[in-house]
Amino acid sequence: MPSEKRGTRTPHRTRDLVIGAVLATAGLGLAVFGWSTSLLVLAGKAALVLAGLVLVHQGVSRVLQALRGRRTDLIFIVSVVWLVGLILLALLAPLLPLGEHSDVATTLLEPANMAPRLLTDHPLGTSSQGLDLLSRSLHGARTSLMISLMAVTIGTLVGGSIGVVAGYFRHGVDSVVGVFTNALLAVPPLILLIALSTVLDPSLRNMALALSLLTIPSMVRLARANTIAFAQREFVMAARLMGASRFRVMLRELVPNVILPVVSMAIVMISALIVAEASLSFLGLGIQQPDPTWGNMIAEGEGGAMEDYPHIVLVPGAFLFLTVFSFNLLGEKAQKRWDTRSAKL
Amino acid sequence: MRRIAWRAGELLGVLFIVSFGVFMLVTLMPGDPAVAILGEGHPPAEYEALRHELGLNDPLLIRYWDWLSSAATGDLGRSLVPPQSDVSDRILGALPVSVQLAVMGLLIALVLAVPLAMWSAAHAGGAVDRMISAGMFATLSVPSFLAGLLLIMIFANGLGWFPRAQWVRIGEDPVGNLHHALLPAIVIALMELALFTRILRNDLIVTLKEDYILAARAKGMPPWRILVTDALRPSSFSLVTLMGISLGRLVGSTVIVEYLFALPGMGSMIVTASGQGDFPLVQGAVLVIALVYVVVNAGIDLSYGYLDPRTRRVHA
Numbered sequence: 001m002p003s004e005k006r007g008t009r010t011p012h013r014t015r016d017l018v019i020g021a022v023l024a025t026a027g028l029g030l031a032v033f034g035w036s037t038s039l040l041v042l043a044g045k046a047a048l049v050l051a052g053l054v055l056v057h058q059g060v061s062r063v064l065q066a067l068r069g070r071r072t073d074l075i076f077i078v079s080v081v082w083l084v085g086l087i088l089l090a091l092l093a094p095l096l097p098l099g100e101h102s103d104v105a106t107t108l109l110e111p112a113n114m115a116p117r118l119l120t121d122h123p124l125g126t127s128s129q130g131l132d133l134l135s136r137s138l139h140g141a142r143t144s145l146m147i148s149l150m151a152v153t154i155g156t157l158v159g160g161s162i163g164v165v166a167g168y169f170r171h172g173v174d175s176v177v178g179v180f181t182n183a184l185l186a187v188p189p190l191i192l193l194i195a196l197s198t199v200l201d202p203s204l205r206n207m208a209l210a211l212s213l214l215t216i217p218s219m220v221r222l223a224r225a226n227t228i229a230f231a232q233r234e235f236v237m238a239a240r241l242m243g244a245s246r247f248r249v250m251l252r253e254l255v256p257n258v259i260l261p262v263v264s265m266a267i268v269m270i271s272a273l274i275v276a277e278a279s280l281s282f283l284g285l286g287i288q289q290p291d292p293t294w295g296n297m298i299a300e301g302e303g304g305a306m307e308d309y310p311h312i313v314l315v316p317g318a319f320l321f322l323t324v325f326s327f328n329l330l331g332e333k334a335q336k337r338w339d340t341r342s343a344k345l
Numbered sequence: 346m347r348r349i350a351w352r353a354g355e356l357l358g359v360l361f362i363v364s365f366g367v368f369m370l371v372t373l374m375p376g377d378p379a380v381a382i383l384g385e386g387h388p389p390a391e392y393e394a395l396r397h398e399l400g401l402n403d404p405l406l407i408r409y410w411d412w413l414s415s416a417a418t419g420d421l422g423r424s425l426v427p428p429q430s431d432v433s434d435r436i437l438g439a440l441p442v443s444v445q446l447a448v449m450g451l452l453i454a455l456v457l458a459v460p461l462a463m464w465s466a467a468h469a470g471g472a473v474d475r476m477i478s479a480g481m482f483a484t485l486s487v488p489s490f491l492a493g494l495l496l497i498m499i500f501a502n503g504l505g506w507f508p509r510a511q512w513v514r515i516g517e518d519p520v521g522n523l524h525h526a527l528l529p530a531i532v533i534a535l536m537e538l539a540l541f542t543r544i545l546r547n548d549l550i551v552t553l554k555e556d557y558i559l560a561a562r563a564k565g566m567p568p569w570r571i572l573v574t575d576a577l578r579p580s581s582f583s584l585v586t587l588m589g590i591s592l593g594r595l596v597g598s599t600v601i602v603e604y605l606f607a608l609p610g611m612g613s614m615i616v617t618a619s620g621q622g623d624f625p626l627v628q629g630a631v632l633v634i635a636l637v638y639v640v641v642n643a644g645i646d647l648s649y650g651y652l653d654p655r656t657r658r659v660h661a
Contacts, residue, residue, distance in 0.1 A: 046499075179355065183362035186639045190597035191615070191631055198619040198627045199373045275488045279597070282490045283604055283616050298491060302605075310498060317491045325486035 013066045020062030027055025079326035090141040099132025101139045101292055115311050125311045127300060136292040137319045143293045148273040150208035155215025156266045163223025164258060168231055168250055181217040189214045197285040211273050222265050226258045260338040268331030271324045278320055294320040356643055363635045367628050368409050421629035426621050432629040442610035447599045449526055450533030458541035463572045466549035484539035489598035493532040493605045529602045536598060537591055544587050548580040589645035
């Protein structure tokens with residue numbers, strides 16, 4: 001944020017350190033107390049944990065400011081760490097010594113609906129069928145991330161190239177592309193997904209293809225608008241005068257410029273796609289049990305289980321929230337940097 | 346006028362493509378639809394009869410034309426799942442519930458977003474503003490089904506303020522209807538609230554730096570009056586655009602909320618129908634939703650040109 005003081009080394013360094021440390025410890029204490037106390041109803045606990053986390057954030061920021069002499073965007077760092085950690089763990093999930101994530105037959109002897117207890121075999125608790133929630137959440141992350149990344153890659157490549165072509169040639173091509181993108185946009189995203197899931201098997205590949213359809217129209221529009229803007233610039237004119245073919249102009253002159261806003265849009269879209277996939281699975285129309293995704297794990301909490309065992313919803317819910325939040329933050333930063341025009345909307 | 350005619354033509358084209366896409370859904374279905382509907386192990390004559398009834402033996406374009414022309418007269422066929430009710434009747438019964446929820450959600454979001462954004466913009470950079478901004482950014486990352494479950498957990502089950510999983514028709518009991526619709530509408534409103542507040546706050550901050558605001562201030566007008574009478578209107582244009590863009594998400598969260606609260610709207614209907622492979626019902630519902638959506642969007646587009654004179658001449 002521009003209004004904040006930068007680079008000023010605070011004169012009260014020790015004081016800040018002490019206050020920060022005290023705040024962070026108090027916040028941590030409050031959060032842990034809120035998490036573990038049995039005196040309060042869930043809403044009170046949640047409020048305490050939240051207040052505690054805010055305090056921790058304030059405290060750690062203060063300590064960091066005192067140590068480094070400038071403001072640090074702590075939440076951004078935490079988001080990046082979360083995403084990197086999650087992706088690594090999701091990639092390695094089959095190799096890690098985790099509990100069972102899908103085969104109910106092997107968990108007959110495991111405790112069911114166990115609440116999270118950090119230092120046990122099931123640090124995040126178990127589901128109603130005794131499946132390990134940490135393991136399920138990480139395998140769910142594999143599915144979720146894989147589907148969303150595949151979808152966004154397909155969408156970016158297809159939508160981006162259509163957009164560049166439409167923006168460069170204009171006229172007839174542009175009108176046809178315009179009507180088709182409008183037609184795709186004429187069906188609300190979730191409705192389109194539900195309609196497709198009526199007739200398609202909910203396999204990984206089909207989900208990724210269906211989700212990529214959601215990204216194509218906005219990618220086309222963004223790429224087209226940027227192409228039109230860049231196509232009028234001098235360097236494109238120069239390339240054309242030097243005899244470059246249309247294909248070469250698009251590939252060598254336009255694409256490298258259009259790609260930055262498109263990629264930042266893609267990062268923002270990943271979070272929307274993760275939400276879309278989770279929503280579909282939550283509705284029972286996406287990835288089916290016993291294969292875990294965050295959406296169908298959260299759906300397990302419906303119909304009474306959630307009242308007695310809130311962790312069944314809260315654990316996958318927290319994974320989903322943190323991931324979506326991190327991608328949103330990352331995408332927003334990227335857009336601010338590379339795509340000043342659409343960052344506003 | 347020319348612009349409106351042009352838009353209408355484009356709209357028709359779009360609807361034509363959408364209807365064709367919706368129609369083509371059936372052909373995407375792997376295998377024989379007749380087998381998928383009846384299940385296996387029936388005598389071949391039964392499959393043949395059903396295929397004939399569904400018109401599956403005719404060429405594709407003829408089937409499309411039959412389907413579209415009867416859809417235009419309001420006949421969307423029959424549901425495949427017993428009691429095989431008329432698709433149009435089902436949709437007419439469900440649509441008011443969804444529209445009510447969506448409109449209530451939108452209104453709640455607007456009513457809360459405007460004062461929140463004004464407060465935030467007037468105290469930009471302050472502690473409250475930063476808390477509101479952070480809270481709104483976090484809210485954007487909570488998918489509506491998760492928000493719905495959490496609110497149910499806290500308000501319906503924990504505190505017992507709201508009933509769950511019931512719907513009272515507004516004609517029967519308006520107060521009961523509002524009571525039952527409130528929590529679902531709040532869930533729908535959350536995401537929109539966050540977006541509206543963010544965008545309106547940012548626009549207000551820009552507007553508040555304009556010279557005429559300074560002039561009003563110098564004249565000694567009270568700050569709240571400047572905000573309400575001078576700053577709000579010029580700042581609300583991107584909000585109106587945003588409402589058009591967020592309509593799709595609004596439909597999505599209405600679907601989820603109806604499913605979550607077991608409300609008898611279009612959303613629950615289409616989710617159930619999709620799960621059962623009841624494609625006439627899905628096709629009809631998607632077609633109607635797309636129609637409403639496209640028309641409302643076009644309306645917003647036109648009203649935008651009406652609200653802001655600067656955009657009237659520009660061909661978007």
